Amino acid sequence: MTQQQEKLSAFMDGEIEGNDIIDAIKHDEALQAKWKRYHVYRGAMRKEATVAPQLDITASVAAALENEPAIVAPKASRWRSIPVLGSVVPFAKQSGQFAVAASVAVAVILGVQQFNQPAPTEPFMTAPTAGPQGGLAPVSLEQTRAIPRNDMNEVLEKKRKINALIADHEQQIKLKQAQESSDVEDENESLPRPE
Structure with a gap:
């Protein structure tokens, strides 16, 4: 860190007072940029939303894209056209x-x-309804006829x-x-x- 940057950091922390650092900030663009960044850092650490960082990365992205090699895509299928x-x-x-x-x-x-499916040998028959009035008939899950396998x-x-x-x-x-x-x-x- 240079001596000017150390003075700027000390001035931001309130450790020194002086007009010479303020004059140096007014005339040096690098110190002005540091001054802005230090305020952004301080605002972020104090969770103050008043200072918003302004980042401009377009120039660096454009330079990186220019240095990037070109990638050739394979030939598209005739159906894709x-x-x-x-x-x-x-x-x-x-x-x-x-x-x-x-x-x-x-x-x-x-x-x-x-x-x-069993072969139909007889037509459907209804169950006999004779029995006690109002009574229930027993129910069974047993199969009563065998399936022919001949x-x-x-x-x-x-x-x-x-x-x-x-x-x-x-x-x-x-x-x-x-x-x-x-x-x-x-x-x-x-x-x-x-x-």
């Missing part, structure tokens, strides 16, 4: 994949539910069909991914190479 299609096409691809997966899941669930060949055949659908779906996804990766490689090969 069309404003509406740029965001719709990737969304449609993902939505299509989810739709196929959801339809396979629904088919499996419905198939399993159909296999577990159609095992049909069940196995339906399971084979479902498994074949699932395998076909997985194969189509793998082919689509391979096709997309080859399209990306073709686009990368068509880009000019930096020398």
Whole structure:
């Protein structure tokens, strides 16, 4: 710290009195800037809101930006150049994949539910209403008829069909991914190479 700055600090703290430091502050811009900063620091330590710091960092930010190297962005996809299609096409691809997966899941669930349904052998019957007047009939959760399982060949055949659908779906996804990766490689090969 220079002698002038030490005198300024002592003057701010009330340790010295003198007109020579006031004259030095009037004529020296660096001391004027220090004077302002010291008042801001003192106001902040005393939690006084009367002194607001005025910081101007635009020149230093502009200089830092000029020294910053330029970053070149990769080539945009051809779909991205069309404003509406740029965001719709990737969304449609993902939505299509989810739709196929959801339809396979629904088919499996419905198939399993159909296999577990008993064959209707008799029409619906109503419970007999004979009994004591105003009394309650006992309730049971037991199943009174057995589910016939003599159609095992049909069940196995339906399971084979479902498994074949699932395998076909997985194969189509793998082919689509391979096709997309080859399209990306073709686009990368068509880009000019930096020398």
